[in-house]
Amino acid sequence: RQDHAAGDKLFVDYAGDTVTVVVDRLSGKTRQAHLFVAVLGASSLSYAQARWSETLPDWIECHILALEFFGGAPALLVPDNAKVAIIKACHFDPQVNRTYCGMAAHYGSAVLPTRPRRPRDKAKVEAAVRIVERWLLGRLRHRTFYSLAEVNAAIGQLLHDLNDKRVLRRVGATRRQLFEELDRPALRPLPVERYVFAEWRIRRAGLDYHVEIERHYYSVPYRFAREQVEARITANTIEIFHKGERIAAHRRSSGNGKHTTIPDHMPSAHRRFADWTIERIQREASAMGPDVALLCERILADRPHPEQGFRACLGIIRLNKSFGRDRVNAACGRALEIGARTYGSVRSILDNHLDRTAA
Structure with a gap:
């Protein structure tokens, strides 16, 4: 027999049975929805949520919704050694999935998986799963659902009856009453921002x-x-x-x-x-003179792709530092006259002072 402190542990697991959902009304094609179950140790307040799979995104989302349902976070999350939660099961030092640890830390909780092959470590949730399967799935087995939202709406109504109306015989109170008395004052407040799955x-x-x-x-x-x-x-x-x-x-x-x-x-x-574009090259060339602008325009137009002319145009523009704007513009004019379309031609004209020679 286990004694559970208020606000200490939240036990989580998936029910063995699934819910059948009709996903195509015309063909009658169905799909099975998996049932996530969470139960607080001290009050036995229970939460359930239907999901399409038991993968990590669904596992994390179910935990977030469960904590929001309870309105607070416990000190410990207690799963079994499912692969979605535990990378390597070990009696002494289990390796917990990093995303799962990050989610728990965001809410100020820690993950404490049960010992391998020790189902009695999570007897609380095992009992809750059996109750959920009888109380919820048993009542839903003859109903036809056409969406996951419809399933969860029906589960929410039945959970209200289970938690708020059904009196526990041994204590003479409902789960909700025990929760308000025991667990709610001891739960950690939820952070302002919801955990973002990563x-x-x-x-x-x-x-x-x-x-x-x-x-x-x-x-x-x-x-x-x-x-x-x-x-x-x-x-x-x-x-x-x-x-x-x-x-x-x-x-x-x-x-x-x-x-x-x-x-x-x-x-x-x-x-x-990195920050040079066709527009910037054209703008810089125009600022140096009309012949520079025209030569750069023709260089860009002659290449199969304009970016192939980037370096040639950039080199011509930077000749301004060595030769001055007027000489570069004159050299570009000379290059246009002789049909030259390369940086090397313009540089050769400047080096040989041909920009000062009449054509």
């Missing part, structure tokens, strides 16, 4: 200091190129860690095979070229 994945940064996550590439500081990193992935963000230190954060993008690069992550040699 998955962790191990990646290695490429030689181009980008990390591939679901067919999109995110930059890290270039000094971490070819280093092993950890990615924390949520619905909206990508955070990248190296030896526990966050080194990059990005807004999540779709898997389109493209790159998201933060300029500060680039080495200086790459950064000098």
Whole structure:
């Protein structure tokens, strides 16, 4: 027999039986919904939620909804050694899934799985599962459901009867009354922000200091190129860690095979070229003179892809530092007259002072 302190433990498990849901009215195709069960140790207040699967996202979402149902968080979450929660079952030092640990820590709780092959460690939830299967599933077995929301609405009504109306014979009170007396004062308050589901994945940064996550590439500081990193992935963000230190954060993008690069992550040699666009090249060229603008325009137009002419145009524009604006504009005019379309031609004209020679 176990004695449970108020607000100490929340036992969680999945019921063995499932709920049949009709997902296609025309064909009559059905799908099985799994039933998550959570019960507080001291008051036996119970919570249940139907989900399509027992995968990690559903497991975490069920915990969040259960804690919001109870209005607080216990000191310990007590699951069995299911693979979704426990990476490696061990009598002395079990390895808990990192996402599960993160969720528990967000609510100020810790995870304490039961000992392997010791069902009596979670006798409370085993009993609650049996009650839920009889009290809920037994009453729902003759009903036809057409959506998961419809199933959960029916479960909510029956849970109200189980928790608020059914009197426990040995104590002469309902689960709700015991909860208000014992567990509610002892539960930790919920944080202001709800936990955001996040998955962790191990990646290695490429030689181009980008990390591939679901067919999109995110930059890290270039000094971490070819280093092993950890990615924390949520619905909206990508955070990248190296030896526990966050080194990059990005807004999540779709898997389109493209790159998201933060300029500060680039080495200086790459950064000098990163912010140049066709529009900026045309603007800078026009500021130097009409012949420079016209030559750059023709260089960009002659290449199969405009970006192939970036370096040539950029080189011509930067000749201003060595030769001055007027000479560069005159050299570009001479290059246009002789049909030259390269940086080398313009530089040769300037080096040989041909820009000062009449054509």
